[in-house]
Amino acid sequence: MTNEEMQKLTERIQEKIGKESSGLIADDLGLLISDTSKVNQDVFEKSEEITKLKEQKEKLIETNGNLLQQISMGEDIPPKRNQPKVEEDEEVSISWRDCFDSKRQLH
Numbered sequence: 001m002t003n004e005e006m007q008k009l010t011e012r013i014q015e016k017i018g019k020e021s022s023g024l025i026a027d028d029l030g031l032l033i034s035d036t037s038k039v040n041q042d043v044f045e046k047s048e049e050i051t052k053l054k055e056q057k058e059k060l061i062e063t064n065g066n067l068l069q070q071i072s073m074g075e076d077i078p079p080k081r082n083q084p085k086v087e088e089d090e091e092v093s094i095s096w097r098d099c100f101d102s103k104r105q106l107h
Contacts (some may be wrong), residue, residue, distance in 0.1 A: 001040075002040065003033075003037050003040060004035075006032065007033065010029045010032070026102060
C-alpha cells in the first residue's frame, strides 16, 4: 500500500467514525501511517539494491566469459607416474606374504 493510499484510508476511517472518536485512535493511525511509510521506503531501497546486484552479476558473467575466451586450450597430457612400466606380456604376481613382514604387519 502506498503512502497516498494509506492516507486516504485513514481519512475515510476518520470520516466514518467522527472527529471525537478519531481523536481516540489518532495515535494508532499515526503509527500505521509511519510504519507504512517506513516499509515502503525499505521496499524501494531493496528493489534498487536487487537491480544493482543483477546488473553487477550480468557484468561479471560477461567479463568471465571474455576471460575464458582468452585462455588457450592445451593438450590433454596424462600425468607421468614414477612407477616402472610393466610390459603387457610380462605377468606380475603378488602373494599375500609379500604384503606382510615377519611380525604380520603390513609393509
